[in-house]
Amino acid sequence: MVTVRAPATSANLGSGFDVFGAALSRPADVVTVERADRTTIEVTGVGAQYIPEDPDGNTVGAVVEALDAPAHIHIDKGVRPASGLGSSAASAAGAAVALNRLYDRGYSREELVPIAAEGEAVVSGVAHSDNVAPSLLGGFTITTTDGTHSVDARVPLVVCLPDVAVSTRDARRVVPETASMDDLVETVGNAATLAVGMCRSDPTLVGAGMSDPVVTPERARLITGYDAVHDAALAAGATGVTVSGAGPAVVAACREGDRQAIAAAMLDAFADADIDARAYQTRIGRGATVLEE
Ligand SMILES: Nc1ncnc2c1ncn2[C@@H]1O[C@H](COP(=O)(O)OP(=O)(O)OP(=O)(O)O)[C@@H](O)[C@H]1O
Numbered sequence: 485m486v487t488v489r490a491p492a493t494s495a496n497l498g499s500g501f502d503v504f505g506a507a508l509s510r511p512a513d514v515v516t517v518e519r520a521d522r523t524t525i526e527v528t529g530v531g532a533q534y535i536p537e538d539p540d541g542n543t544v545g546a547v548v549e550a551l552d553a554p555a556h557i558h559i560d561k562g563v564r565p566a567s568g569l570g571s572s573a574a575s576a577a578g579a580a581v582a583l584n585r586l587y588d589r590g591y592s593r594e595e596l597v598p599i600a601a602e603g604e605a606v607v608s609g610v611a612h613s614d615n616v617a618p619s620l621l622g623g624f625t626i627t628t629t630d631g632t633h634s635v636d637a638r639v640p641l642v643v644c645l646p647d648v649a650v651s652t653r654d655a656r657r658v659v660p661e662t663a664s665m666d667d668l669v670e671t672v673g674n675a676a677t678l679a680v681g682m683c684r685s686d687p688t689l690v691g692a693g694m695s696d697p698v699v700t701p702e703r704a705r706l707i708t709g710y711d712a713v714h715d716a717a718l719a720a721g722a723t724g725v726t727v728s729g730a731g732p733a734v735v736a737a738c739r740e741g742d743r744q745a746i747a748a749a750m751l752d753a754f755a756d757a758d759i760d761a762r763a764y765q766t767r768i769g770r771g772a773t774v775l776e777e
């Protein structure tokens with residue numbers, strides 16, 4: 485038996501659509517695997533009722549296939565599905581690490597990235613790696629078709645999750661097919677600023693680099709109260725605010741001492757829009773960890 489804790493993640497970070505990701509110190513999924521002749525999946529925890537236990541519909545089923553590693557798999561969800569916090573990816577990353585150990589497959593964490601990403605194709609139609617990479621490797625990650633680079637960044641974050649669901653599949657439908665040259669230049673500048681900020685663990689640069697003129701404005705329309713929450717977080721001291729992953733979670737970068745005030749301001753702004761929400765005072769954290777084997 486192997487048990488792995490796999491963290492939630494925030495993908496895109498505004499300017500790095502389908503490229504940037506960050507592991508969050510909390511929340512997380514806990515995945516336990518035991519050898520079996522036939523794969524069975526049991527899901528408990530937050531939002532378990534919305535997650536298929538059929539291996540064909542669950543992200544971990546694709547990981548089992550890719551690793552040829554049948555097992556009884558228990559997923560204890562700490563990351564709510566359809567949250568923008570890499571819920572489907574956390575389970576896939578946890579299962580990839582656990583099954584790799586259970587069957588002694590010998591893959592490195594980097595080699596597990598495309599394997600865990602197969603699960604993302606099951607739920608969103610695209611095997612994007614920007615959530616599974618940070619959940620596997622920890623820190624801030626840059627994923628391209630050539631592979632993944634990770635930086636052990638230390639940046640405080642507040643993530644505010646409204647009590648509504650936005651599926652990644654739906655949120656990908658509003659992504660524009662083209663962008664103007666002006667928007668491209670702005671995005672490159674912001675993405676480079678954010679990456680330098682991560683290398684220096686500098687919340688001011690990270691926040692400044694989160695602006696994105698192309699994808700975020702379209703997705704923000706799917707989140708009731710987004711503009712007010714965005715502005716309230718900045719007024720409370722956030723250095724940058726954007727949609728987390730495909731939403732509806734909203735992520736703010738900040739300095740350590742400002743997290744509580746920012747969390748309160750974001751919750752109040754959602755409440756003013758009649759939306760219940762919860763806030764995580766979190767930070768960029770480590771990747772999946774083996775708890776027991
Ligand atoms: N192990 C799993 N954990 C969570 N969701 C799963 C899992 N397997 C399948 N799903 C399905 O995936 C969908 C949620 O994934 P989705 O990518 O939309 O959200 P997310 O992972 O929270 O968000 P994001 O990728 O934007 O951070 C739901 O329809 C859910 O039923």
Ligand SMILES: N[C@@H](CCO)C(=O)O
Nearest residue numbers: 495502614652729730
């Ligand atoms: N990069 C993906 C992440 C979703 O989890 C998207 O924004 O659609």
